[in-house]
Amino acid sequence: MNAETINKIVKASGVSAGEMILIHFWGEDKDKDIANQFLVAVASLGATPVLLQQSRTINRDIFSSAKDTCFDERYFNLFSCFDAVLDVFTYQPVKLGYVIPESQVLLYRQYMSHIFDKFIGCKRFTQIRIPTRENAIESCLEPDEYMERMTKAYDIDYEQLKKACAVRLKSLKGVKQVALHTGTNCILNFDLTDRVWHVDAGDGDLPCGEIYIAPNEQQTNGSVFYDTLYLDGKQYQNVKLDIKHGEVCVSNNAELMHYFEQQPRENRIVCELGIGMNPNVTSLCGYSVLDEKMGGSFHIAVGANTMFGGQNEAACHNDFVGRGAIEVIKQ
Numbered sequence: 114m115n116a117e118t119i120n121k122i123v124k125a126s127g128v129s130a131g132e133m134i135l136i137h138f139w140g141e142d143k144d145k146d147i148a149n150q151f152l153v154a155v156a157s158l159g160a161t162p163v164l165l166q167q168s169r170t171i172n173r174d175i176f177s178s179a180k181d182t183c184f185d186e187r188y189f190n191l192f193s194c195f196d197a198v199l200d201v202f203t204y205q206p207v208k209l210g211y212v213i214p215e216s217q218v219l220l221y222r223q224y225m226s227h228i229f230d231k232f233i234g235c236k237r238f239t240q241i242r243i244p245t246r247e248n249a250i251e252s253c254l255e256p257d258e259y260m261e262r263m264t265k266a267y268d269i270d271y272e273q274l275k276k277a278c279a280v281r282l283k284s285l286k287g288v289k290q291v292a293l294h295t296g297t298n299c300i301l302n303f304d305l306t307d308r309v310w311h312v313d314a315g316d317g318d319l320p321c322g323e324i325y326i327a328p329n330e331q332q333t334n335g336s337v338f339y340d341t342l343y344l345d346g347k348q349y350q351n352v353k354l355d356i357k358h359g360e361v362c363v364s365n366n367a368e369l370m371h372y373f374e375q376q377p378r379e380n381r382i383v384c385e386l387g388i389g390m391n392p393n394v395t396s397l398c399g400y401s402v403l404d405e406k407m408g409g410s411f412h413i414a415v416g417a418n419t420m421f422g423g424q425n426e427a428a429c430h431n432d433f434v435g436r437g438a439i440e441v442i443k444q
Contacts, residue, residue, distance in 0.1 A: 114243055116150050118267050123154040123199070125271035125315025126239045130159030132196040139167045139202035147243060151201055173211040176221040189227045197237035204247035241319045252400040253346040262403055265393045266320035275314040278324055278390050282310055288441050293411060295437035296338025301356060303386055304332035309422050322391025322406040327423030333359045333383040337413065339435040343399040344372065359383050361415060379427040384418035387411065397434060404434040411437050
């Protein structure tokens with residue numbers, strides 16, 4: 114990721130003059146130049162950058178010998194002064210990646226829990242996946258393809274994206290019911306009464322580019338069709354899902370039907386309707402972080418949605434991305 118892209122990301126995240134910004138960097142010293150570029154980008158906008166590095170090798174050594182008296186409340190209170198956190202990772206966050214005594218693992222987990230408790234109090238928390246071979250592991254993509262797709266998704270005009278999201282949001286303001294048209298005569302109806310649309314255009318989970326809402330969980334009814342549907346890294350073709358009172362109840366694909374039958378009810382509830390807005394994500398690859406941002410796409414998700422205004426508590430959140438048309442039914 115080059116300095117120009119980092120500058121665009123930092124600006125899009127909402128950094129402004131006079132703010133205190135924490136660069137929470139997950140990576141080794143060999144990649145520290147990436148963190149340094151984020152520091153420079155923050156400073157160029159007139160804000161104060163502070164770096165906290167979470168290196169697996171350093172944390173291994175620290176927490177192999179740390180005592181209960183380490184990292185008391187005075188330490189964690191230091192993070193209460195930040196306006197925003199840029200959570201930048203070159204590999205999977207939190208995971209230590211080394212074997213240490215179980216008692217020391219508990220200290221490490223407590224440390225991470227307290228850190229993130231403080232981050233919740235900040236005005237903004239932005240997660241930024243750096244296109245690296247280590248991050249490619251979670252995507253199930255070949256590293257070169259992962260890095261190419263991610264780099265392209267980041268390299269957008271963020272001001273234009275925000276404007277496009279605002280226009281789409283305006284067209285849906287006050288809408289209580291919509292219908293999603295897919296395939297041949299497949300219609301899925303959503304009730305959005307008293308629910309709020311959210312915009313991800315640079316200050317949330319990057320790469321960005323979507324608007325989304327938690328529909329009323331018991332009132333999604335109809336059917337939806339996918340030319341291609343991905344679940345757990347596997348691809349399925351020509352899939353139809355039937356949904357009744359918010360719950361996925363039937364699929365024309367026997368393997369998917371078996372999957373849903375094995376899930377608890379809360380994991381089968383339609384919890385999200387989203388619209389992809391990123392112009393540089395142009396095809397599906399099975400990695401939902403990218404797929405759900407694809408320009409011109411829709412996605413519905415099943416599972417948890419309490420984090421964005423819903424009421425369904427669940428152990429998972431699976432996004433299913435496709436192409437279709439959204440029709441306003443009732444204002």
